[in-house]
Amino acid sequence: xxxxxxxxxxxxxxxxxxxxxxxxxxxxxxxxxxxxxxxxxxxxxxxxxxxxxxxxxxxxxxxxxxxxxxxxxxxxxxxxxxxxxxxxxxxxxxxxxxxxxxxxxxxxxxxxxxxxxxxxxxxxxxxxxxxxxxxxxxxxxxxxxxxxxxxxxxxxxxxxxxxxxxxxxxxxxxxxxxxxxxxxxxxxxxxxxxxxxxxxxxxxxxxxxxxxxxxxxxxxxxxxxxxxxxxxxxxxxxxxxxxxxxxxxxxxxxxxxxxxxxxxxxxxxxxxxxxxxxxxxxxxxxxxxxxxxxxxxxxxxxxxxxxxxxxxxxxxxxxxxxxxxxxxxxxxxxxxxxxxxxxxxxxxxxxxx
Amino acid sequence: xxxxxxxxxxxxxxxxxxxxxxxxxxxxxxxxxxxxxxxxxxxxxxxxxxxxxxxxxxxxxxxxxxxxxxxxxxxxxxxxxxxxxxxxxxxxxxxxxxxxxxxxxxxxxxxxxxxxxxxxxxxxxxxxxxxxxxxxxxxxxxxxxxxxxxxxxxxxxxxxxxxxxxxxxxxxxxxxxxxxxxxxxxxxxxxxxxxxxxxxxxxxxxxxxxxxxxxxxxxxxxxxxxxxxxxxxxxxxxxxxxxxxxxxxxxxxxxxxxxxxxxxxxxxxxxxxxxxxxxxxxxxxxxxxxxxxxxxxxxxxxxxxxxxxxxxxxxxxxxxxxxxxxxxxxxxxxxxxxxxxxxxxxxxxxxxx
Numbered sequence: 001x002x003x004x005x006x007x008x009x010x011x012x013x014x015x016x017x018x019x020x021x022x023x024x025x026x027x028x029x030x031x032x033x034x035x036x037x038x039x040x041x042x043x044x045x046x047x048x049x050x051x052x053x054x055x056x057x058x059x060x061x062x063x064x065x066x067x068x069x070x071x072x073x074x075x076x077x078x079x080x081x082x083x084x085x086x087x088x089x090x091x092x093x094x095x096x097x098x099x100x101x102x103x104x105x106x107x108x109x110x111x112x113x114x115x116x117x118x119x120x121x122x123x124x125x126x127x128x129x130x131x132x133x134x135x136x137x138x139x140x141x142x143x144x145x146x147x148x149x150x151x152x153x154x155x156x157x158x159x160x161x162x163x164x165x166x167x168x169x170x171x172x173x174x175x176x177x178x179x180x181x182x183x184x185x186x187x188x189x190x191x192x193x194x195x196x197x198x199x200x201x202x203x204x205x206x207x208x209x210x211x212x213x214x215x216x217x218x219x220x221x222x223x224x225x226x227x228x229x230x231x232x233x234x235x236x237x238x239x240x241x242x243x244x245x246x247x248x249x250x251x252x253x254x255x256x257x258x259x260x261x262x263x264x265x266x267x268x269x270x271x272x273x274x275x276x277x278x279x280x281x282x283x284x285x286x287x288x289x290x291x292x293x294x295x296x297x298x299x300x301x302x303x304x305x306x307x308x309x310x311x312x313x314x315x316x317x318x319x320x321x322x323x324x325x326x327x328x329x330x331x332x333x334x335x336x337x338x339x340x341x342x343x344x345x346x347x348x349x350x351x352x353x
Numbered sequence: 354x355x356x357x358x359x360x361x362x363x364x365x366x367x368x369x370x371x372x373x374x375x376x377x378x379x380x381x382x383x384x385x386x387x388x389x390x391x392x393x394x395x396x397x398x399x400x401x402x403x404x405x406x407x408x409x410x411x412x413x414x415x416x417x418x419x420x421x422x423x424x425x426x427x428x429x430x431x432x433x434x435x436x437x438x439x440x441x442x443x444x445x446x447x448x449x450x451x452x453x454x455x456x457x458x459x460x461x462x463x464x465x466x467x468x469x470x471x472x473x474x475x476x477x478x479x480x481x482x483x484x485x486x487x488x489x490x491x492x493x494x495x496x497x498x499x500x501x502x503x504x505x506x507x508x509x510x511x512x513x514x515x516x517x518x519x520x521x522x523x524x525x526x527x528x529x530x531x532x533x534x535x536x537x538x539x540x541x542x543x544x545x546x547x548x549x550x551x552x553x554x555x556x557x558x559x560x561x562x563x564x565x566x567x568x569x570x571x572x573x574x575x576x577x578x579x580x581x582x583x584x585x586x587x588x589x590x591x592x593x594x595x596x597x598x599x600x601x602x603x604x605x606x607x608x609x610x611x612x613x614x615x616x617x618x619x620x621x622x623x624x625x626x627x628x629x630x631x632x633x634x635x636x637x638x639x640x641x642x643x644x645x646x647x648x649x650x651x652x653x654x655x656x657x658x659x660x661x662x663x664x665x666x667x668x669x670x671x672x673x674x675x676x677x678x679x680x681x682x683x684x685x686x687x688x689x690x691x692x693x694x695x696x697x698x699x700x701x702x703x704x705x706x
Contacts, residue, residue: 017496031385032384081616081617082591082595082609082612082613082616082617083617085609086591086594089600089602089606090594090600095602099602121606123601126602126604127602143369143370144612147608148608148609148611148612149608152606155607155608156604156605241439241443247442247443248442248476249442249448249452249476249479249480251479251505251509252505252508252509253442253505254508255500255501255502255505255508256435256438256474256501256505259435259497259501260435263434263435264435264436
């Protein structure tokens with residue numbers, strides 16, 4: 001079982017620690033990082049970072065094994081690591097947005113068929129069951145789907161309504177779902193900046209196979225936004241630090257500053273809080289909105305970077321250290337609209353100009 | 354290039370997410386985690402966690418390639434990720450302890466030969482150069498050793514004293530060091546709980562090859578301590594959380610509590626602060642002290658768990674949720690002793706009974 005993807009396009013290293021890739025070149029993956037920068041090794045032995053989005057699976061006879069090994073690892077993580085589920089349940093705004101969105105569609109859910117892709121602890125399936133669904137398919141491929149999730153469903157009195165499908169979404173069959181199809185497809189599929197480790201394509205493939213023509217997908221749409229930011233505190237902590245001998249026992253470490261600029265500081269920073277005061281311009285939508293009822297898997301696949309242009313008009317002075325990327329998803333109300341739409345987003349600027 | 358170690362001893366899974374291992378069984382490593390619990394896959398396809406300490410390298414013709422691939426990845430991390438060096442330099446007590454320890458040995462360093470294994474940004478090499486070393490070998494295999502570290506040395510005026518050896522410690526040759534040997538061997542080799550990702554064995558091998566008979570190793574000794582702890586706040590946050598429907602939109606998620614106990618909560622918690630009030634007994638030394646001048650690589654290799662027994666007498670009431678593990682290293686003064694010894698430790702109990 002190999003770890004041998006190939007480069008889908010040519011890639012020119014932009015930092016010392018990256019690898020140049022020729023289109024079609026095969027490399028060994030040493031480490032898969034959640035940042036999207038994987039550590040790869042070329043046939044000549046060079047080791048460096050490569051952008052995940054430039055890699056494709058080698059179409060060899062072992063491909064299925066390889067895909068399954070990746071999935072096994074992914075689902076093992078979700079089955080054994082309670083923390084990801086803890087974070088989901090502690091995120092009250094997110095859970096509440098889903099609960100309220102399901103309530104908006106209570107008429108369709110009551111007596112209807114719901115599918116929850118990547119059900120985890122089953123929280124969304126339980127919301128749907130509470131609203132009177134005739135049947136809820138809770139699809140969960142991790143170990144949670146084997147014992148924990150069925151037990152949670154039982155303990156909450158929904159054993160006759162919620163059916164746990166302990167398999168990958170791609171492996172759900174028409175025999176599992178029945179010929180009527182699905183009225184409401186709900187999933188918490190979003191990853192960091194929407195796209196990292198996202199399971200959107202799994203949701204779309206299930207939609208194409210099982211959603212009724214008048215079915216509902218929740219969330220209904222998704223967009224990615226970006227804005228230039230001034231993050232002077234982070235800059236001082238991580239970059240200017242290296243230029244201040246007082247912090248460095250009197251020594252000159254300026255070459256480390258250069259390395260920080262060329263290397264670490266060019267990688268995505270995943271956990272730095274950004275608020276309105278950091279923004280140098282109002283956020284703009286740079287991808288989407290994608291209509292989750294109609295968008296295709298091909299349309300959401302990451303393209304070559306050259307396809308994305310984004311022009312910024314700065315609205316205030318400051319130092320532009322990079323850009324913040326965030327997403328929102330919308331939960332549309334049914335038509336005719338009985339309630340205003342609900343939205344969940346991670347916008348640091350609550351009142352864009 | 355495979356990722357195929359074997360089980361050195363039989364291992365019985367203690368959690369659902371672990372694998373049973375037969376002695377000698379070969380497995381595929383899917384992910385190497387810093388917690389020491391790696392994700393492995395058996396020949397029958399089962400995926401689960403396995404304790405790193407039970408795995409040995411398969412002695413095959415590809416072994417060297419495998420070791421080098423691991424090293425390449427390790428050193429890539431240290432060359433491209435400025436954060437590890439940032440943390441080291443921001444740790445004033447640690448840096449100061451090293452600086453003061455080198456000062457204690459100023460007589461030996463002045464006009465002598467110093468080797469700094471894993472020099473990083475060169476901070477310890479620069480301390481030694483400031484004390485008048487005739488020659489300092491700064492061994493650094495990561496990319497830092499190629500350009501950044503030589504430039505730092507130059508900019509601080511020690512280009513004629515500090516020689517950067519851009520290679521693994523194991524690859525340093527007698528021709529690099531010269532026939533006189535090394536007077537002072539210094540290294541910041543300690544990992545989490547001393548042993549995780551430790552480079553102690555690299556330091557000991559260099560010591561055996563190059564240290565003069567009256568040479569000094571800094572730090573001079575190392576010990577591991579343990580104490581039972583009551584971590585009720587962490588317990589409430591991570592375990593009791595699952596038993597409180599008020600936090601769970603009214604649902605019963607008790608099966609997740611069971612999973613937390615069997616799974617996540619049994620793994621090492623690496624970043625939870627512990628202070629004296631958490632201790633249920635005074636910490637006891639459970640390994641060491643290892644004399645870094647005389648201990649052998651074999652003596653510090655992790656043994657079978659059954660070799661380690663530790664009996665605890667509880668000194669106060671509370672709930673024992675686990676044990677804290679920490680280490681200290683000591684920097685002995687030269688004999689005759691011109692100054693009291695210096696010590697650096699991570700003991701949460703400053704005044705043990």
